[in-house]
Structure formats: C-alpha cells, structure tokens
Amino acid sequence: MISVQNVTKDYKLGKTIVKALRGVSLDIENGEFACISGPSGCGKSTLLNLIGCLDKPTTGKVIIDDEDVGKLNANQLAEIRNRKIGFIFQSFNLIPVLNVYENIEMVFMSWKDLPKEEMNKRITSLIEEVGLKDYLKHKPGELSGGQMQRVSIARALVTEPQVVLADEPTANLDSKTSKIILEIMVNMNNRHDTTFIFSTHDPIVSEYAKREINLFDGVIKSEIIEDRN
Amino acid sequence: MKLLKIAIRNTKRNVRRTAVTIVTIAIGVFVIIFAGGVVKGFQNETIVQMIETRTGDIQIHKTGYRETLDMLPLDLSIKFNDVLNGVSGIKGLKEISGRIFFSGKLATQEESAVLFGKAIDVAKEIAICPRVKDNMVIGEFLTPDDKNKIVLTKDLAERLKINIGDSLLLFATSQKGAINATELILKGVFHSTLPDSNKKLGYIPLKTAQELLLMDGMVTEVVLKKEKNYDINKIVGEMKNKFSAHGFEINTWRELEQVIIQMVERQGLLSIVVSVILFIIVFSTVMNTMLMVVLERTNEIGTLMAIGFKRIHILTLFVFEGTLKGFIGGTIGTVLGVIAVYIVNLRGIPLCKPGVEGVTFILRPEIDLKLIILALLFSVGAAVLASLYPANRGSKMNPVEALRSV
Structure with missing residues (x-):
C-alpha cells in the first residue's frame, strides 16, 4: 500500500546541505503496526513527513495507492493527507480555541459527501472509544497531556484513513500515560485494521510494534518483524 | 461557516491585541464620520447662509x-x-x-x-x-x-x-x-x-x-x-x-453662486484627505496585527495543513479574522461617530465669522449617510486588504517548516 523507493532527502542549512535520508526503501502493508526507531537526528521524522505527504523527497519515490505523491501539487497533497492519512503529534497539536468535539470535526472541513449524522456518529463513537465521552465540550487547555493525545488519536482516525502516522506520540507523556496511549493505538489497529506507523527513540515504546524499522544516519540499519500474537 | 467560527474564536485569543486593533479602526471610522459631519455641516451652513442672506431660492432678471x-x-x-x-x-x-x-x-x-x-x-x-x-x-x-x-x-x-x-x-x-x-x-x-x-x-x-x-x-x-x-x-x-x-432669465441659487458652490465642494476634499490618511493607519494596524498572528500561529498552520486544510482554507481563515476586526471596529466607530454628530448637532458649535467680532454662527455637524456607508466599507475593505498579505504568507508556508516552529 505504501512504498518508499530509494528515497533521499537533503535540507539546506545556510550553505551546508544536510542529508537527512540517504536512500531508504521500504514497503508497508495495510494493517501494519510499525515503528521507526533510532536516535535523534537519524531521519525518523523526515521519513514520516515524506510518507505523510507533508514533504517531497529529493530523489526517489513515495507511492501511496499506486500514486507517486512527488508528482502531486499542494492541493492534491492536502487532499491525500485529509482522506488517506491521519496524524498524531508529539505535542498533540490541538487547536486551543476549539473543544474536543470541534477539534475532531474540523478534519471534515472539505468533506461535502459525508452526511452530518454519519459525521456526528463517527466523532462521538471515537470519542467514546478513547474514553473522553465526558469531555466533549472541554477545550485543550482543560485537558491533561494524555487526554489531549487521545483527542489527537480520535482526530487522526475519524476520517477512517489508510494510515496513521505518529511522530513520537509518547515523548511528552509520563510512562503510565504512554502505556495507555500505546494500548489505545494497538486497539485501534486491531479494531479498525488501520495501518499505524510511529516513530520513537524509546526501546520500551518500540516493543509495542509488530515491525521495527531501525534508522541510523539516514539509512535503514536493521528491521525486526515480530508476531506478538 | 466552520472557518468563520474558528475566526470568531481566534479574535478572542489575545483580547488586548484584538481590542487595540478594534479601537484603532473604530477611532479611524469615528474621525471620518465626525470630521465628515463637521465639513457637511459647514457646507450646509455656507449654503443656507448664502440663500437666506442673499440669493433666495430662485431669481429672475431681465436677460x-x-x-x-x-x-x-x-x-x-x-x-x-x-x-x-x-x-x-x-x-x-x-x-x-x-x-x-x-x-x-x-x-x-x-x-x-x-x-x-x-x-x-x-x-x-x-x-x-x-x-x-x-x-x-x-x-x-x-x-x-x-x-x-x-x-x-x-x-x-x-x-x-x-x-x-x-x-x-x-x-x-x-x-x-x-x-x-x-x-x-x-x-x-x-x-x-x-x-x-x-x-x-x-x-x-x-x-x-x-x-x-x-x-x-x-x-x-x-x-x-x-x-x-x-x-x-x-x-x-x-x-x-x-x-x-x-426676455427673462431664471436661475437657481446654485447657478447664481457657482464660485461659492465650487468652494464648498472643495471643502469636501478635506473629508477625502482625512479618509485616505486614516485608511493608511487602519491598513497598517491590521496588517501588523495579522502578521503577528500568522507568525504566532505558524505551528497551528502546520497542523491545519497536516490534517488536510488547503491553502484557500488557511487564507480564508486569516482574512475572516482580519475582516471581523475591521467590521467590529468599523461598526463601533460608526455608531459612536453618528452619536457624536447627533449630540453636537443638537448642541451646535458656536463659531465666530472670520474678521467679525462678537457675531457668531452655530455650526451643526450633519450625519452624512453616504459617508457612513463609505466609512463602513472603508474599514472592512482596509481590513480585508491588510489581511490578504499575511494570510497569503500563512497559506504558502511549508507544512514541515510550519510544524517545526514552536
């Protein structure tokens, strides 16, 4: 479903060119629960950004559903991000002026084809699934870090995307909350068969993944595929 | 509609800054309406003075x-x-x-x-x-x-x-x-x-x-x-x-005193000059505010882009926010301006005629409907135009760079 083919990514920092990715290739199948691990600066976020259509590779291809996303314009990329990809951020990235319900509803900004009742059903059922039924009208400022990350998970899943990308989703959470969040993600993966790709440099977190892609210095150093069932 | 809702809420985020922006716009519109009202009152007084002292409404002369x-x-x-x-x-x-x-x-x-x-x-x-x-x-x-x-x-x-x-x-x-x-x-x-x-x-x-x-x-x-x-x-x-x-010529007061009418019309230019100066002030205030807003919300712009907001959504969001400030400021300024003109019209401003001691006339500013519509359009228009550049800048951000900003 997602194919990363010999991708490189260079960044310009003043006169210096930083090679964030130096030729990465990998295929991710539907329903996978994969983790990209590695130390800081190894290219985890860059790889997630490329898979998430937030950025384009310097060379190589990122193929999503047989479509080379490198050839798409800004609006087409936005459309793919909106329909096929869900994002979970390290800092939760909720809109402070919107409440829990509205933060999730906002994703449907340009959905003209979904009836309002269906939209409402999807939002409320996901809010229930992440355990925030009593917090519908709460603004992000009134929530704990763990609760905000649950809203973020619900927001990422509400469009029923093919893949959810989570960039260090537990980095700002304590170990207990991290465990809860990871378990929610695992449950969602099992229940909705949604592909999850998350990055982490924490070995405890990476243990949850069924497949671990270890990056080092912009290249895949090793790959572990486990069947924890 | 969703964007308007977010824009309305966003205006409440930094209450002090929003208030300063709205007050600046309101003062601008107030000054336009009040100064315009005074000019119109002066123009009317000049014309009424002319008619009721010399010309009457119509005159007949031998050709x-x-x-x-x-x-x-x-x-x-x-x-x-x-x-x-x-x-x-x-x-x-x-x-x-x-x-x-x-x-x-x-x-x-x-x-x-x-x-x-x-x-x-x-x-x-x-x-x-x-x-x-x-x-x-x-x-x-x-x-x-x-x-x-x-x-x-x-x-x-x-x-x-x-x-x-x-x-x-x-x-x-x-x-x-x-x-x-x-x-x-x-x-x-x-x-x-x-x-x-x-x-x-x-x-x-x-x-x-x-x-x-x-x-x-x-x-x-x-x-x-x-x-x-x-x-x-x-x-x-x-x-x-x-x-x-x-063999008779018939003329209205307007035809009889063309020089004075032209002079009176030229006084109207004063309103235009005041309007242009205030337009620049309102324009730069709104633009400055909106540039700050876009800068502060860079990370948020990145988030919106990541969840699928298109450039047009981001642009509209910030233009709505700027326009809203312009509309609120413009409405407050208009209401206060109309009230001020109305009160001063009732009381009158006693003024001395040039070169005449002790003889005064009462200047009564007048509410100029055309000017009110113009001032409202001007405040909203200035706000829309001033928001466009920051909004466009926001909408053209690179999502990755925007997300990286703190």
Missing part, C-alpha cells in the same frame, strides 16, 4: 442683466406685477419679492462715500432671506413701515462718521439720467460677510428707492422662496416655459 451687474444697470428692469401675475399659477412658490440694485453717493455735511445700494421690500425680503437682519452691530434692521431709513455696513458708517439717528443725503442717477437726492436717517449698522461689498453696502426700503430712481413699480431683480418639499428644478422649468420667451 443680460447678470452680465452687466457690475454697472448696476437700471434700464434692464422688470415690471414687478408682470412677474407676480406670471408666477401666480405655479405651484410650490412661497414668497416673491422685488429688489433694486443701484449705485449712489452718500453725503453728510463733512464726508461722502460711494454706496452699493440694495433696495428691498422689507417684509417680503425677511420672509425670503431671514438672515439678512442677523448681523446687526448697532441699531436695528429696517422694518416694513420704514420710509427714508437706511442701514449701512460698519465700514461705511465709520467712513461717514455718523451714528444711529443721524441724517444723510443719498444722491443717485435715475433710470432716465436725472440726478436725484433724498434725505435718509441711519437706522442700523451691520457687518457684511462678503469682503468685496463689505465697505459699500446699504439697504433702503424699496419704495424709497423707486421714488428716488423714478422706477415706480419696477425692480431690477425678483427673488423667490419655494415651499420646502417642492423640487426647485421643476419650478424653474415651469417658470422658464412662461418667462424665457419674454
């Missing part, structure tokens, strides 16, 4: 009289009753009166001076031009029963060194060339608001002038006042149909 007005020709005179009969069927006329303009010489035992004489039917003249008697300095203006009385400008009275109740001789050449004289008593002294005629003007009763100038039943100018709700152009049109073929 060619106005071109030779400087010579004050008496031969281009009109039989007043002919005009009176002629206008009798025309609806919307309230009052009609005759005037004679003539030149003469005033003399006391020691002094003499040239007179620019204006002979009036006092009762009717006051009905048509009620302000004619407003600028008295000493004594009183003419009354309908007066005969052989004169009212002079302050300059003329000083030059002739005469006081109220003193007598003086008026010499004038009649229509047929004979030099006649009559004895007059000074009844009052006034200030003339017109600098040119200020030194030479004097009013005498029409009957006195007609006897002096041997012009029984004749006048050189007919002045008319219309009923308030009647269209002046319609009346003039009807009058032209009746009179033009008989």
Whole structure:
C-alpha cells in the first residue's frame, strides 16, 4: 500500500546541505503496526513527513495507492493527507480555541459527501472509544497531556484513513500515560485494521510494534518483524 | 461557516491585541464620520447662509442683466406685477419679492462715500432671506413701515462718521439720467460677510428707492422662496416655459453662486484627505496585527495543513479574522461617530465669522449617510486588504517548516 523507493532527502542549512535520508526503501502493508526507531537526528521524522505527504523527497519515490505523491501539487497533497492519512503529534497539536468535539470535526472541513449524522456518529463513537465521552465540550487547555493525545488519536482516525502516522506520540507523556496511549493505538489497529506507523527513540515504546524499522544516519540499519500474537 | 467560527474564536485569543486593533479602526471610522459631519455641516451652513442672506431660492432678471451687474444697470428692469401675475399659477412658490440694485453717493455735511445700494421690500425680503437682519452691530434692521431709513455696513458708517439717528443725503442717477437726492436717517449698522461689498453696502426700503430712481413699480431683480418639499428644478422649468420667451432669465441659487458652490465642494476634499490618511493607519494596524498572528500561529498552520486544510482554507481563515476586526471596529466607530454628530448637532458649535467680532454662527455637524456607508466599507475593505498579505504568507508556508516552529 505504501512504498518508499530509494528515497533521499537533503535540507539546506545556510550553505551546508544536510542529508537527512540517504536512500531508504521500504514497503508497508495495510494493517501494519510499525515503528521507526533510532536516535535523534537519524531521519525518523523526515521519513514520516515524506510518507505523510507533508514533504517531497529529493530523489526517489513515495507511492501511496499506486500514486507517486512527488508528482502531486499542494492541493492534491492536502487532499491525500485529509482522506488517506491521519496524524498524531508529539505535542498533540490541538487547536486551543476549539473543544474536543470541534477539534475532531474540523478534519471534515472539505468533506461535502459525508452526511452530518454519519459525521456526528463517527466523532462521538471515537470519542467514546478513547474514553473522553465526558469531555466533549472541554477545550485543550482543560485537558491533561494524555487526554489531549487521545483527542489527537480520535482526530487522526475519524476520517477512517489508510494510515496513521505518529511522530513520537509518547515523548511528552509520563510512562503510565504512554502505556495507555500505546494500548489505545494497538486497539485501534486491531479494531479498525488501520495501518499505524510511529516513530520513537524509546526501546520500551518500540516493543509495542509488530515491525521495527531501525534508522541510523539516514539509512535503514536493521528491521525486526515480530508476531506478538 | 466552520472557518468563520474558528475566526470568531481566534479574535478572542489575545483580547488586548484584538481590542487595540478594534479601537484603532473604530477611532479611524469615528474621525471620518465626525470630521465628515463637521465639513457637511459647514457646507450646509455656507449654503443656507448664502440663500437666506442673499440669493433666495430662485431669481429672475431681465436677460443680460447678470452680465452687466457690475454697472448696476437700471434700464434692464422688470415690471414687478408682470412677474407676480406670471408666477401666480405655479405651484410650490412661497414668497416673491422685488429688489433694486443701484449705485449712489452718500453725503453728510463733512464726508461722502460711494454706496452699493440694495433696495428691498422689507417684509417680503425677511420672509425670503431671514438672515439678512442677523448681523446687526448697532441699531436695528429696517422694518416694513420704514420710509427714508437706511442701514449701512460698519465700514461705511465709520467712513461717514455718523451714528444711529443721524441724517444723510443719498444722491443717485435715475433710470432716465436725472440726478436725484433724498434725505435718509441711519437706522442700523451691520457687518457684511462678503469682503468685496463689505465697505459699500446699504439697504433702503424699496419704495424709497423707486421714488428716488423714478422706477415706480419696477425692480431690477425678483427673488423667490419655494415651499420646502417642492423640487426647485421643476419650478424653474415651469417658470422658464412662461418667462424665457419674454426676455427673462431664471436661475437657481446654485447657478447664481457657482464660485461659492465650487468652494464648498472643495471643502469636501478635506473629508477625502482625512479618509485616505486614516485608511493608511487602519491598513497598517491590521496588517501588523495579522502578521503577528500568522507568525504566532505558524505551528497551528502546520497542523491545519497536516490534517488536510488547503491553502484557500488557511487564507480564508486569516482574512475572516482580519475582516471581523475591521467590521467590529468599523461598526463601533460608526455608531459612536453618528452619536457624536447627533449630540453636537443638537448642541451646535458656536463659531465666530472670520474678521467679525462678537457675531457668531452655530455650526451643526450633519450625519452624512453616504459617508457612513463609505466609512463602513472603508474599514472592512482596509481590513480585508491588510489581511490578504499575511494570510497569503500563512497559506504558502511549508507544512514541515510550519510544524517545526514552536
């Protein structure tokens, strides 16, 4: 479903060119629960950004559903991000002026084809699934870090995307909350068969993944595929 | 609609900054409406002053009289009753009166001076031009029963060194060339608001002038006042149909005083200059605010882009926010401006006429509907334009870089 083919990514920092990715290739199948691990600066976020259509590779291809996303314009990329990809951020990235319900509803900004009742059903059922039924009208400022990350998970899943990308989703959470969040993600993966790709440099977190892609210095150093069932 | 909701909530995020922006816009719009109201009040006062002191609403002259007005020709005179009969069927006329303009010489035992004489039917003249008697300095203006009385400008009275109740001789050449004289008593002294005629003007009763100038039943100018709700152009049109073929010229006050009208219209430019300056202030305030807003919310823009917001959504969101501030500020400014104009209109601003001591007039600013609409459009328009650049900048951000910003 997602194919990363010999991708490189260079960044310009003043006169210096930083090679964030130096030729990465990998295929991710539907329903996978994969983790990209590695130390800081190894290219985890860059790889997630490329898979998430937030950025384009310097060379190589990122193929999503047989479509080379490198050839798409800004609006087409936005459309793919909106329909096929869900994002979970390290800092939760909720809109402070919107409440829990509205933060999730906002994703449907340009959905003209979904009836309002269906939209409402999807939002409320996901809010229930992440355990925030009593917090519908709460603004992000009134929530704990763990609760905000649950809203973020619900927001990422509400469009029923093919893949959810989570960039260090537990980095700002304590170990207990991290465990809860990871378990929610695992449950969602099992229940909705949604592909999850998350990055982490924490070995405890990476243990949850069924497949671990270890990056080092912009290249895949090793790959572990486990069947924890 | 969702974007508008977010924009409305966003305006409440930094209350102090939003308040400063809204207050700046409100002050701008307030100043435009108030300054515009004062200018309009001044323009109206100038025109009403002109109509109610000199021109009346409509004037009738013998064809060619106005071109030779400087010579004050008496031969281009009109039989007043002919005009009176002629206008009798025309609806919307309230009052009609005759005037004679003539030149003469005033003399006391020691002094003499040239007179620019204006002979009036006092009762009717006051009905048509009620302000004619407003600028008295000493004594009183003419009354309908007066005969052989004169009212002079302050300059003329000083030059002739005469006081109220003193007598003086008026010499004038009649229509047929004979030099006649009559004895007059000074009844009052006034200030003339017109600098040119200020030194030479004097009013005498029409009957006195007609006897002096041997012009029984004749006048050189007919002045008319219309009923308030009647269209002046319609009346003039009807009058032209009746009179033009008989060698008469009919003019409205607007045609008679084109120089003053142009001057008044030029005062309107002041409103435009004020508006342009304030437009620049509002524009730069909103742009500055919105640039700060976009900068502060860079990470949020990145998030919105990541979840699938298109450039047009981001652009619209910030334009809505700026426009909202413009609209709120504009509405507050308009409401306060209208209230201020209304209150000052009721109270009036007492002002001195230039060069005249002690004589004041009340300036009443007027609510100008056109200006209100313009000010509202201007505040919203300035806000939209000023938001476009920051909004466009926000919408063109690279999502990855935007997300990286803290």
